[in-house]
Amino acid sequence: MTEWLHHLSILPILAPLAVAAALVPINERERTLKGSIGIVSTFVVFIVAMILMRLAAAGEDSLPGSGVYQPGNWPAPFGIVLVVDRLSALMLCLTSGLALAAQVYSMARWHTAGHHFHSLIQLLLAGLNGAFLTGDLFNLFVFFEMMLAASYGLLLHGSGPLRVKAGLHYIAINLAASSLFLIGVSLIYGTTGTLNMADLATKLPALTPESRMLVETGAALLGIAFLVKAGMWPLGFWLPTAYAAATPPAAAIFAILTKVGIYVILRLHLLVFGAAAGASAGFGQSWLLAGGVATIAFGAIGVLASQAMGRLAGYSVLVSSGTLLAAIGLGREEMLAGALFYLVSSTLTIAAFFLLIELVERGRDAAADVLAVTMEAYGDFDEDEEEEEAGVAIPRTMAVLGLCFSLCAVLLSGLPPLSGFVAKFALLQGLFGMPAADPARALSAADWTYVTLIILSGLAAMIAMNRIGIRTFWASIEGTIPRVVIIEITPVLVLLAACLFLSFHPAPAMRYMQETVGDLLTPGLYKERVLSAPRAGDR
Amino acid sequence: MELILSAGIGALTASGVYLLLRPRTYQVIIGLSLLSYAVNLFIFGMGRLRVNAPPILDPGGVGDLARYTDPVPQALVLTAIVIGFAMTALFLVVILASRGFTGTDHVDGREQRGD
Numbered sequence: 001m002t003e004w005l006h007h008l009s010i011l012p013i014l015a016p017l018a019v020a021a022a023l024v025p026i027n028e029r030e031r032t033l034k035g036s037i038g039i040v041s042t043f044v045v046f047i048v049a050m051i052l053m054r055l056a057a058a059g060e061d062s063l064p065g066s067g068v069y070q071p072g073n074w075p076a077p078f079g080i081v082l083v084v085d086r087l088s089a090l091m092l093c094l095t096s097g098l099a100l101a102a103q104v105y106s107m108a109r110w111h112t113a114g115h116h117f118h119s120l121i122q123l124l125l126a127g128l129n130g131a132f133l134t135g136d137l138f139n140l141f142v143f144f145e146m147m148l149a150a151s152y153g154l155l156l157h158g159s160g161p162l163r164v165k166a167g168l169h170y171i172a173i174n175l176a177a178s179s180l181f182l183i184g185v186s187l188i189y190g191t192t193g194t195l196n197m198a199d200l201a202t203k204l205p206a207l208t209p210e211s212r213m214l215v216e217t218g219a220a221l222l223g224i225a226f227l228v229k230a231g232m233w234p235l236g237f238w239l240p241t242a243y244a245a246a247t248p249p250a251a252a253i254f255a256i257l258t259k260v261g262i263y264v265i266l267r268l269h270l271l272v273f274g275a276a277a278g279a280s281a282g283f284g285q286s287w288l289l290a291g292g293v294a295t296i297a298f299g300a301i302g303v304l305a306s307q308a309m310g311r312l313a314g315y316s317v318l319v320s321s322g323t324l325l326a327a328i329g330l331g332r333e334e335m336l337a338g339a340l341f342y343l344v345s346s347t348l349t350i351a352a353f354f355l356l357i358e359l360v361e362r363g364r365d366a367a368a369d370v371l372a373v374t375m376e377a378y379g380d381f382d383e384d385e386e387e388e389e390a391g392v393a394i395p396r397t398m399a400v401l402g403l404c405f406s407l408c409a410v411l412l413s414g415l416p417p418l419s420g421f422v423a424k425f426a427l428l429q430g431l432f433g434m435p436a437a438d439p440a441r442a443l444s445a446a447d448w449t450y451v452t453l454i455i456l457s458g459l460a461a462m463i464a465m466n467r468i469g470i471r472t473f474w475a476s477i478e479g480t481i482p483r484v485v486i487i488e489i490t491p492v493l494v495l496l497a498a499c500l501f502l503s504f505h506p507a508p509a510m511r512y513m514q515e516t517v518g519d520l521l522t523p524g525l526y527k528e529r530v531l532s533a534p535r536a537g538d539r
Numbered sequence: 540m541e542l543i544l545s546a547g548i549g550a551l552t553a554s555g556v557y558l559l560l561r562p563r564t565y566q567v568i569i570g571l572s573l574l575s576y577a578v579n580l581f582i583f584g585m586g587r588l589r590v591n592a593p594p595i596l597d598p599g600g601v602g603d604l605a606r607y608t609d610p611v612p613q614a615l616v617l618t619a620i621v622i623g624f625a626m627t628a629l630f631l632v633v634i635l636a637s638r639g640f641t642g643t644d645h646v647d648g649r650e651q652r653g654d
Binding site (some may be wrong): 028149159161167172173176178179182183185 | 559564567571574575577578581582584585586587612614615618619622623625626629630633634635636637640641646647648
């Protein structure tokens with residue numbers, strides 16, 4: 001029984017891989033069949049992720065094999081390990097939930113825009129889940145590349161000059177970042193002789209100063225690779241263009257891609273460069289803070305300057321990752337639970353917004369909106385244009401869309417009472433809620449900059465959303481009222497409902513986040529679990 | 540040998556980065572290839588340079604570490620080569636698509652004055 005349960009931890013990688021392979025030979029005309037298989041598989045992964053999250057929430061003892069899975073049945077640090085803990089289970093759950101929404105949405109029309117859409121989504125899922133589960137750096141690279149390769153395909157899905165141009169930049173930048181990733185990994189291996197993250201954390205404090213310098217160089221190079229993915233300020237110029245050019249379901253699932261960079265930085269920062277790391281403790285923190293603050297500022301200005309909704313959403317992604325990076329960089333442990341809550345809430349919001357944009361803009365007259373790049377991007381669509389979407393159109397389209405849009409606006413700008421506000425409140429409470437008497441914890445200039453920027457970025461989002469909302473919903477309708485089918489609006493509603501649930505029942509989620517942060521702040525526990533996990537035969 | 544290897548990695552990286560920053564897609568892809576060769580050599584070098592030492596056990600010399608070289612970087616290089624090659628192929632496809640759409644091989648999709 002437990003033996004069977006033990007294999008659950010590898011299912012989130014294996015199931016999407018197998019399904020992706022199985023979907024390739026099926027004829028492209030059987031799109032509904034392919035989509036249904038994909039959705040069923042993602043749903044299974046979602047259920048598994050929920051189970052893993054429940055088990056992780058109950059503590060390490062209830063996770064089968066203490067959450068450490070050895071695919072080659074070799075103990076760490078010699079063999080490859082997959083580690084399920086609260087943080088990775090949370091990310092698995094978020095990923096599969098988003099993928100589910102994107103897949104259901106794509107069934108209405110977007111999966112007809114190109115080939116192998118559903119296989120690519122499954123491959124992306126396998127890569128993402130692998131990156132969240134893996135316990136060693138080189139497998140992180142492999143899963144990262146898998147995820148990136150699928151994301152290149154998804155970005156180009158639907159083709160058209162705009163997408164190809166955005167894809168060209170996206171791929172070139174990510175390939176260069178992958179080279180840096182490899183240099184970083186090999187530097188770390190060359191000096192410490194290990195690739196396992198737990199083992200690395202154990203060996204780091206004992207290194208000579210010269211070797212430690214090399215490890216830190218390696219870690220900095222690794223960090224650049226992740227920060228490119230997370231879109232930190234000088235490294236993130238490609239992001240708004242690429243995300244705005246992607247098809248809506250692809251863009252929605254891309255909302256989690258930046259969070260992979262954040263996840264790895266959070267994990268490595270607290271595990272390897274935590275308080276136990278000796279002289280290397282807190283390595284790179286000031287850079288994270290500076291970069292994060294610059295990213296929020298750049299993102300907020302971009303949000304204000306955006307004329308089209310796609311770009312607005314792209315810059316919101318930047319604001320979201322800047323907020324998280326700076327929160328990690330401030331090094332206040334009390335803020336981390338709020339940061340995780342913000343991660344979940346903002347990812348769900350941005351994904352919902354990406355899905356909603358296309359529905360809103362669909363009815364617009366092309367001439368009335370010369371600035372919207374979307375029509376040009378969809379120009380390649382002629383073949384399928386006549387094909388009516390399957391399904392029933394929803395009644396009162398504009399009312400429903402307007403309601404969803406205003407929910408997105410409130411969530412993105414972090415106004416009460418929704419989860420965007422709860423998340424920012426938790427972040428700021430973590431910052432302010434400390435005893436003022438302790439001089440070491442007095443608020444510094446950096447803290448105040450952060451607070452100011454968080455509030456200003458919310459204001460910028462509100463202004464931009466108001467402007468675009470008024471132009472879209474209160475202007476006289478020049479185009480036709482968009483025909484929106486139920487399976488397109490449902491994923492948006494479900495994602496927003498998840499945010500609403502987080503808004504009104506934040507306590508269980510908050511408790512989970514606090515436990516997660518508790519895990520992250522005691523890296524000794526993680527190290528011990530990974531390094532002393534017994535082989536399957538010995539159990 | 541160390542000098543040759545490091546000089547080689549340096550030259551490849553420098554050329555790769557230079558080409559990567561050029562405005563033509565062909566130069567960019569060649570730059571990326573050179574960069575990935577440099578990275579592969581670098582990973583190889585990180586396992587320390589040894590001559591005539593196999594990374595796998597041979598029946599005669601089991602137990603004597605001095606006879607072997609570190610097998611892990613070789614495995615890593617193999618994976619990195621495969622992944623790098625696949626990515627370059629994919630990038631080539633995108634470059635061809637871009638050339639088809641825009642009629643130019645400029646990375647921005649249109650010619651700029653002064654190039």
